[in-house]
Amino acid sequence: MFIRYETYRVNLERVREAIEAAESKAGREPGSVALLPVTKNHPVDAARYAFRSGLKSVGENRVQEALSKMDDADAALRWELIGPLQSNKAKKVAERFYRVQSVDRAKVIAALQRHALESGRTLRLLLQVNAGDDPNKSGADLEGASPLLECALEQPNLQVDGLMTIAPLDDNPAVARSCFAALRRCRDRLETEFCVSLPELSMGMSGDMGEAIQEGSTMVRVGTALYGDREYA
Numbered sequence: 001m002f003i004r005y006e007t008y009r010v011n012l013e014r015v016r017e018a019i020e021a022a023e024s025k026a027g028r029e030p031g032s033v034a035l036l037p038v039t040k041n042h043p044v045d046a047a048r049y050a051f052r053s054g055l056k057s058v059g060e061n062r063v064q065e066a067l068s069k070m071d072d073a074d075a076a077l078r079w080e081l082i083g084p085l086q087s088n089k090a091k092k093v094a095e096r097f098y099r100v101q102s103v104d105r106a107k108v109i110a111a112l113q114r115h116a117l118e119s120g121r122t123l124r125l126l127l128q129v130n131a132g133d134d135p136n137k138s139g140a141d142l143e144g145a146s147p148l149l150e151c152a153l154e155q156p157n158l159q160v161d162g163l164m165t166i167a168p169l170d171d172n173p174a175v176a177r178s179c180f181a182a183l184r185r186c187r188d189r190l191e192t193e194f195c196v197s198l199p200e201l202s203m204g205m206s207g208d209m210g211e212a213i214q215e216g217s218t219m220v221r222v223g224t225a226l227y228g229d230r231e232y233a
């Protein structure tokens with residue numbers, strides 16, 4: 001059985017307290033880190049709970065799963081894709097998602113541009129960078145980020161908001177932290193190289209959001225700490 005709304009509210013309060021504590025520890029402004037609830041592998045109620053509690057967006061990692069939930073959730077809710085994207089799904093994604101955080105190939109950029117143009121909209125995106133150099137993770141490598149950004153900046157219907165990364169799974173929190181620091185340095189370097197502003201750093205999940213906030217995260221993507229584990233789904 002999926003958790004009740006009241007339980008979700010208790011979890012949300014805890015997550016918010018953890019974010020505030022990390023902001024304060026890092027000497028950052030209260031409210032400078034946004035919370036993206038990750039509803040993947042949970043019923044559509046997870047997305048409804050998020051909206052009801054005042055959150056504006058949810059993250060999903062599979063296109064098909066997200067599409068099947070969209071019609072049953074509030075129409076004003078925004079959907080962000082945080083998982084792998086094949087270019088054959090780019091049409092639906094360009095039509096229905098608010099932002100794609102997992103852009104890591106020029107081919108996907110071209111497909112998203114084409115379909116965003118066709119649907120007459122601007123699609124926001126984050127470039128996913130494998131800043132922890134983890135063989136199990138997708139994302140451009142740190143050197144590949146420049147050509148990828150160059151390609152994305154040429155597209156009139158795409159707007160690059162920043163970068164996203166997933167830290168390697170490791171018991172030692174220093175591993176995640178150095179991955180997040182590498183993403184921040186990569187962002188700083190790209191801003192200088194291309195004279196653009198890349199304000200968004202999407203990094204940190206349930207297990208490593210403290211480290212991410214220390215290193216400048218502007219958005220943590222949280223599933224388990226809000227909705228419990230995903231095994232029943």
Ligand SMILES: *Cc1c(COP(=O)(O)O)cnc(C)c1O
Pocket residue numbers: 038040061082083166205206207221222223224225
């Ligand atoms: C599942 C997922 C999350 C959330 O992970 P939790 O550990 O459940 O908080 C965050 N980001 C991405 C890309 C994910 O796929």
